[in-house]
Amino acid sequence: MGLLRRLTFATGVLTGLGTGALGYLGTSTTIISPxxxxxxxxxxxxxxxYNPHRNPSVQDICVKRIPLSKIKPELLQREGDLAVEFCRGVWSGLGYRFQRAYLARKYHGPATASQLWTVDQLSRSTYExxxxxxxxxxxxxxxxxxIVMRCGDSPRNAGPRDSDGLFVISAEIDRARGEAVLGLKSCFFTSGRKVEGSQGPAPAWIEVLHQWYARLWMETGSWRVTR
Structure with missing residues (x-):
């Protein structure tokens, strides 16, 4: 499922959100691009x-800052727990529900039985x-x-791809400001051949759509780590 198809699918999800919900996502998260x-x-x-040709990319990061007083205290006791729990929240959460169901209908079968598919699996994995x-x-x-993930195509396609990319889920503690800093970083590119020029593999409207979809994943994923 390439970048264009995946983000076109996201149009339906975002269209279903009201103006107020989109407004909240816009004020509670920050997008940095490039x-x-x-x-x-x-x-x-x-x-x-994965990008040996250093091809141009679509790139951004969605950031959300949360006061430490709102983070579940057990996630602050051991290094690494916050990032794993946030990752669980992204994939098992409401924001990914419809895409997960769509992918399951198309690709869940004997060839992909070892992968994570259910909410229970996604909410328990340690994402090694x-x-x-x-x-x-x-x-x-x-x-x-x-936690860095390769995306853009099926992981069964381990070689170079026309649609490729990296997705980074992060969680850090800013002690000076007393905040947890959550991040969803994306970088999409073509890895199968050398691409000339400086344009990434998607038009501007797709980049904007992707950024709103990342905001949705950020918000619903953050629910998992807050009390």
Whole structure:
């Protein structure tokens, strides 16, 4: 399921939200696009591996800051727990429900039986490298603050792809401001061939749609870590 098809599907989800809900998503989250030149993603092993041609990309990060007083205290006791729980919230949450159901109808079968599909599976996984979910995401890196996933096509297609990308789910503690900083970082590109020019693999309206969909995932995913 390529970027264009996946985000066109998201149109239906976002259209179903009222103006008030979209307004709240816009004020409670922040979108930064493009990513900064010194973003750690550009120096990561995953980016070097999956975008060997350094092709142009669609890139952004959705950020939400939450006071530590609103975070479940048990998630602040051990390093890494907040990021894993936020990741669980993104995939088992309401924002991903309709896309998950759509992918399950098309791709859940014997060939993908080892992947994560149900809400229970998605809400319990620790998302170790190699974990695959809904035939569209695969964990390729994990640190205490970040879980990096390859996306854009089925993880069964391990080689170069016309539709490829990295999706980074992160959670860090800003002690100075007393806040948890949640992030959903996206970088979509073509990895199967060298692409000339500077235009990423999607028109501007798709980029805007993707950013609103990321806001929705952020909000519903954050419910999992707040009290």
């Amino acid at each position: 990513l900064q030149e010194d973003d750690p993603l550009w120096r990561s092993q995953s980016y070097a591996k 490298p190699g974990t695959q979910l809904t035939d569209h995401f695969e964990v390729v890196e994990k640190t205490p603050s970040e």
